Structures are given as structure tokens and as C-alpha cells.
Amino acid sequence: MDKLYIKYFKQHQALSGEIISSDFKVVVPVYLEEDDLFKMLESVQKAATFSGSSVELILVFNYSELASEQIIQRQVALLDRVEEHRTVFESTGFDLTILKDYSVAKKHAGVGHARKTGMDYAAFSYVTQEKYDGIIVSLDADCTVSDNYFSALNECYSKKCLSGCNVYFEHPLAGNFHSEVYDAIAEYELHLRYYIQALRYAAFPHAFHTVGSCFTVTAEAYIKAGGMPRKQAGEDFYFLQKVIPSDKFEEVNNTCVYPSSRPSDRVPFGTGPSISAMLESKEEYQTYNLQAFIDLKEFIAIKDELYQMTDEGIESFTHQLSGRIRSYLVNSDFFPALQAVKDNCSSLEVFQKRFYEVFNAFRVVKYLNYTHTHFLEKMNVFDAAINLYEMKYEQALDVFDTKELLLAYRQLEKS
Known part of the structure; x- marks a missing residue:
């Protein structure tokens, strides 16, 4: 094993265990996901079967040292449910690995620590097999993926020598939540896409989404970047800024991740808290001028x-x-x-x-x-996004609401 890898795993004490050979290792933090976890499992298994790829799904059950007895019991019960249904999901080429990231110190507890635990494990597994180009996938427990998810990743990585990639995503704009939730997520997703397109308009070369459920990296790139930081939010942004500038980072836009549109207060900032804040304020999302x-x-x-x-x-x-x-x-x-x-x-x-x-x-x-x-005041996201689109493409855009404009921006990225 190369000195770089020995040093990394010595520093970070990667978990040891059964080494599973696979084309993809999908890391998923799990925290109180009773409503969504099994939908994600079914979706990933279906995509693995569709592609014929071998996939190890690494579920990281986590909670803080300050977790209440109720949270601990819920996590343990959910893990037990997964174990009970393991045979339903596991098949030839699809394996489940369960990691327990329990009683994490308060200053480190959160999604960053859980993601790091799983990704360290995945990287260790690949490096032990000397498979340095092994693909580590970052996903969340409340996501689903397109059937061609692994096929599209396979195609992208097989054509080019990549360090990683950003996977196209779409939040559901209809479903079981109240309509106000979907109005809010449309505004927030439009903000994300406006921000990237505005950076590209400005000719900034490293303009990529940094969504924790929508990226992949090789084991080598993961370790060279120093691994996932143990942040309670924004860990994806900090980590990917060490990978993207390699110029071996691309977008995969011919498949899709579907993150949840739900409000949340589990992290200090990001999608869930932004949705909650908009629902509370009942004001349109304000983005950069x-x-x-x-x-x-x-x-x-x-x-x-x-x-x-x-x-x-x-x-x-x-x-x-x-x-x-x-x-x-x-x-x-x-x-x-x-x-x-x-x-x-x-x-x-x-x-x-x-x-x-x-x-x-x-x-x-x-x-x-x-x-x-x-100097500047922020703008409501609809005005900012439509002004950018019309300025960049020198044509009027005949849309009248946020969801229509979001669909236009989605098409920009897919094409």
C-alpha cells in the first residue's frame, strides 16, 4: 500500500471489516429516516440491477453523545428493521454494509462525521484491494435515483480519467407535502441553479453544484483531498473545493438524483433550513444580486x-x-x-x-x-434568474412563475 494511503488511514483510523469487491460503494448517513430509508434502498437496488453493476450500499447509522433515549431507540429500531429485511434487498452484486457511528462527540456530531465514517470505510476497502480508481458515491437517506443512475456513472468514468463528478438533481415539485413546501423548494432550487449559471456567466471555471447527495469521487481523489471534513453542515462544499480544481471533475446530466423537498432543522444551513425559513417568513427567497x-x-x-x-x-x-x-x-x-x-x-x-x-x-x-x-441589496430569486437568462441568451423568456423558470434552468444544465 502506498505511503500516502498508509498515512491517511493511520491518521483517520478507518474502520476495518469484511472487504467487499464492488464497482460502486454508496455511502448514506442515516438519522431518523423511518419514512424514506426503504424507498432509497429500493431505488438504489433497482438502479444496480438495471445497470448490472456490483454495488455496496454503506449505511451509517449515527447519533450524538447528547442524543436523547428516544432518538437512540429510534435509530436502533430502524437499524433492526434493515437487518430484518436484509435478505429482501441483498442479491448477486448488491450488498448492504451497516456501520454504527454512535455517541459522537458533540463538536463533531452531524452529517459530516457520518459521511466521513462511511467514505473512510469505502476508501479503505478500495485501497486494500489496490483499486485506487474505485468510485465512492455520496447519497442521502431521503433520496431516490433514476434507474440508469449507475449506468450513467459507468459511462462517464469509463470514457475519461476523472477524479469525481457532480450528478444532476431535481427536487420533487409535487407530492405528499403541502403546496407551500413545493413552492419554497422551487425557489431554493432555482437559487442553486441561478448561482451556478451566474458564476459560469462570469467565466469562473470551478462552478459546480456542491450538494451532498449528488457527487462521486474516486478513492484516490478522496484521500488526496484529505477526506471528508467533520462539519455539521457545508461538509460537501469544503470537501469538493479540494477535488473540483483538479480539472478532472465533470457533470453527469443524463441521470438524476431526487432529493427530498421536506423542511428540516437537522443542520444549521442548507436546503432543509432554507425551506423552513421561507415557510415561516412567507417571503420569496432572496439571492445574490x-x-x-x-x-x-x-x-x-x-x-x-x-x-x-x-x-x-x-x-x-x-x-x-x-x-x-x-x-x-x-x-x-x-x-x-x-x-x-x-x-x-x-x-x-x-x-x-x-x-x-x-x-x-x-x-x-x-x-x-x-x-x-x-453595496448591493439581494434580489428575489425569480427576478435575478430571469434577468440573467435574458441577458446571457439575449432573448426574452416567456415564463410567469417560479416553477416554469426553474424548468428552463433545469433544461440549461441537462443540455
């Missing part, structure tokens, strides 16, 4: 001028930009950080790539937060 991305586009378009620029030239450079982004650049640590990178760039081509080590996705978020604190 389109002007912030127009300013960003102007900056990225002239970034190459910074390669050979001295400190004396910075002031004249920044005056080519709007006052909003100029203020952010001058009042943050951007220029000192960029200088440290410039000192190690042997050519413009190297600089063009390493520029995004400094102006990365984290800095984009900091810039957006700064400019909305000091």
Missing part, C-alpha cells in the same frame, strides 16, 4: 494583466473595475495572497491556472457577502 456577477465577469476578463503587474500598477488596474469589486480587492488580503502565487509562476499559462488557487470558490463567497453587506 446579478450586478455582483457582472462585476465579477469584468474582473475575471482582465485578470491576466495582474501577472506581470508591480505594486505600483495595482491602483490603475483596480480603477478599471466597478467600485464594488475594487473595494473588496483592496480591503481584503487578495493582493498579498496573489503575490505569493505570482512569485512561483514561470509563465502566464501557469498563472492563469494558479490564479484560482487564490480567487477560489471560498473567496467568491467572501466577495459576494462583502459586496452585499456594503
Whole structure:
């Protein structure tokens, strides 16, 4: 086993156990999912059968050291139900592995720790078999997938040498919840898609969704990225920012993950809390002002001028930009950080790539937060999204409600 892998597993103490050979290892955190878990199991099993792929589904049952006796009993009872039905789901090429991530320290307890536990286990299993390109799939217990899910992933990975990929997703817009829930999820999903399309309009190269139930990575990429962080929310974003810049990360848009549209308060931020907040406030979702991305586009378009620029030239450079982004650049640590990178760039081509080590996705978020604190007001998501679409494609879009506009944005990504 390579020294890199030995060091990682020594540091993170990956769980040992039976090593199962499989094409895919699907990691699913499970926390009080009585209503959805078996739907997910049926969906993943069906997709595995459809593709003929061998799949190990790794269920990580988890709870905090502060969990109430009721939560502990519910988790144990749900695990027992899965064990009772194991023979119904397991078949040739489809295996269930159950991990117990119990009594986790308060500061680490949450979905990030559970996802890490399962992904460490999956990576250890692959590396033990010297299958460094083995595919680890991140999914959630309240999701279902298209029948061609594994077939589409197989096709994508077989054609290219990838580190990972983002899988297309759609939240259900109708079903058993109250109509207000589906109105809210349509707005939130439109925000997610508007944000990615706005970054692409600005020519930011690392614009991908970072949804925890909708990505895959190889075992090698997972370990080189340092594994999943033990965050209670946003673990997917932090982790994927270490994988996406490899330039071996792509989208798979010919299949679909269907995350739940339900409100939730299990994590500090993200889809569930956003839906809950909209239902409570009864106000339309507010997203980043389109002007912030127009300013960003102007900056990225002239970034190459910074390669050979001295400190004396910075002031004249920044005056080519709007006052909003100029203020952010001058009042943050951007220029000192960029200088440290410039000192190690042997050519413009190297600089063009390493520029995004400094102006990365984290800095984009900091810039957006700064400019909305000091200069811009957020926009309601319908107005922002329709303005972007019409500006980017130079055509009027004949839609009248959020769901219609969301369908147009979904089509953009699928095509």
C-alpha cells in the first residue's frame, strides 16, 4: 500500500471489516429516516440491477453523545428493521454494509462525521484491494435515483480519467407535502441553479453544484483531498473545493438524483433550513444580486494583466473595475495572497491556472457577502434568474412563475 494511503488511514483510523469487491460503494448517513430509508434502498437496488453493476450500499447509522433515549431507540429500531429485511434487498452484486457511528462527540456530531465514517470505510476497502480508481458515491437517506443512475456513472468514468463528478438533481415539485413546501423548494432550487449559471456567466471555471447527495469521487481523489471534513453542515462544499480544481471533475446530466423537498432543522444551513425559513417568513427567497456577477465577469476578463503587474500598477488596474469589486480587492488580503502565487509562476499559462488557487470558490463567497453587506441589496430569486437568462441568451423568456423558470434552468444544465 502506498505511503500516502498508509498515512491517511493511520491518521483517520478507518474502520476495518469484511472487504467487499464492488464497482460502486454508496455511502448514506442515516438519522431518523423511518419514512424514506426503504424507498432509497429500493431505488438504489433497482438502479444496480438495471445497470448490472456490483454495488455496496454503506449505511451509517449515527447519533450524538447528547442524543436523547428516544432518538437512540429510534435509530436502533430502524437499524433492526434493515437487518430484518436484509435478505429482501441483498442479491448477486448488491450488498448492504451497516456501520454504527454512535455517541459522537458533540463538536463533531452531524452529517459530516457520518459521511466521513462511511467514505473512510469505502476508501479503505478500495485501497486494500489496490483499486485506487474505485468510485465512492455520496447519497442521502431521503433520496431516490433514476434507474440508469449507475449506468450513467459507468459511462462517464469509463470514457475519461476523472477524479469525481457532480450528478444532476431535481427536487420533487409535487407530492405528499403541502403546496407551500413545493413552492419554497422551487425557489431554493432555482437559487442553486441561478448561482451556478451566474458564476459560469462570469467565466469562473470551478462552478459546480456542491450538494451532498449528488457527487462521486474516486478513492484516490478522496484521500488526496484529505477526506471528508467533520462539519455539521457545508461538509460537501469544503470537501469538493479540494477535488473540483483538479480539472478532472465533470457533470453527469443524463441521470438524476431526487432529493427530498421536506423542511428540516437537522443542520444549521442548507436546503432543509432554507425551506423552513421561507415557510415561516412567507417571503420569496432572496439571492445574490446579478450586478455582483457582472462585476465579477469584468474582473475575471482582465485578470491576466495582474501577472506581470508591480505594486505600483495595482491602483490603475483596480480603477478599471466597478467600485464594488475594487473595494473588496483592496480591503481584503487578495493582493498579498496573489503575490505569493505570482512569485512561483514561470509563465502566464501557469498563472492563469494558479490564479484560482487564490480567487477560489471560498473567496467568491467572501466577495459576494462583502459586496452585499456594503453595496448591493439581494434580489428575489425569480427576478435575478430571469434577468440573467435574458441577458446571457439575449432573448426574452416567456415564463410567469417560479416553477416554469426553474424548468428552463433545469433544461440549461441537462443540455
